[in-house]
Amino acid sequence: MERHEICYASDRGKLGEISEFIGEHARHAGLGEDDVYEIQMATDEACTNSIEHAYDGLTSGQIEVCCYVEGAFFVVSVRDYGRRFDPDTVPVPDVTAPLEERSIGGLGLYFMRRLVDSIEFSFDPVQGNQVLMRKRRDSQ
Amino acid sequence: MTTMRVNLKRCDLITLEGRYDSETAPELERVLRESMDAGVYRIVLDMSRVTYFGSAAIRALILAYKECRRFNRGDVRLANVTDRIRQVFEMAGIMPLVQHFDDPVLAVGSF
Numbered sequence: 335m336e337r338h339e340i341c342y343a344s345d346r347g348k349l350g351e352i353s354e355f356i357g358e359h360a361r362h363a364g365l366g367e368d369d370v371y372e373i374q375m376a377t378d379e380a381c382t383n384s385i386e387h388a389y390d391g392l393t394s395g396q397i398e399v400c401c402y403v404e405g406a407f408f409v410v411s412v413r414d415y416g417r418r419f420d421p422d423t424v425p426v427p428d429v430t431a432p433l434e435e436r437s438i439g440g441l442g443l444y445f446m447r448r449l450v451d452s453i454e455f456s457f458d459p460v461q462g463n464q465v466l467m468r469k470r471r472d473s474q
Numbered sequence: 475m476t477t478m479r480v481n482l483k484r485c486d487l488i489t490l491e492g493r494y495d496s497e498t499a500p501e502l503e504r505v506l507r508e509s510m511d512a513g514v515y516r517i518v519l520d521m522s523r524v525t526y527f528g529s530a531a532i533r534a535l536i537l538a539y540k541e542c543r544r545f546n547r548g549d550v551r552l553a554n555v556t557d558r559i560r561q562v563f564e565m566a567g568i569m570p571l572v573q574h575f576d577d578p579v580l581a582v583g584s585f
Binding site: 346347350353378386444449 | 495536558
């Protein structure tokens with residue numbers, strides 16, 4: 335099973351390249367364009383979370399993005415070595431509330447959960463923080 | 475990514491182009507801020523050339539929307555939301571809430 339991995343500094347300027355990297359391999363894995371867009375977006379949000387929360391927006395951290403095919407799924411892993419967070423403590427935005435009442439936190443994580451078929455978080459003092467996202471290859 | 479603001483009589487027309495992620499969303503915020511700081515709270519966003527609009531950009535949009543609608547002084551309206559971006563807006567639950575038009579001319583005219 336071929337794994338493709340890129341490693342970047344925690345720099346928002348790299349998000350476009352990360353998106354292209356994911357797009358290329360997602361297409362190769364047979365995902366249709368809608369699914370490619372969705373996994374690109376989920377990855378973008380995950381990387382943004384690492385930059386903003388794990389590394390407090392500093393570019394001195396490291397982000398590893400890896401993708402591969404595993405059976406019926408295209409899998410993307412985003413790993414950082416910064417501060418961990420508890421996804422269960424992030425408020426779920428109320429997407430039915432009138433905008434005047436909206437609080438704006440938690441949207442990135444909410445999108446990630448909606449855009450992929452499964453998502454797992456793991457936090458390890460040595461291995462770092464990882465989010466693993468799976469997207470079905472045959473849904474279109 | 476380029477964000478261009480034109481001051482019209484009825485409102486400001488802001489034309490968005492390209493990718494709006496957490497790197498480039500601040501530029502959108504800045505341009506929206508320019509309008510509001512100039513006392514313009516009626517804003518049309520032409521979305522026809524947007525290729526990507528992530529959560530950071532949506533946050534900027536929601537914040538501007540809230541501020542413009544305060545005291546009934548204005549609104550943020552959208553023109554030409556393409557299917558991909560519409561999907562994202564549906565997910566965020568903002569499609570039913572923000573007025574949107576097929577054409578920026580119609581959006582401007584709605585003010």
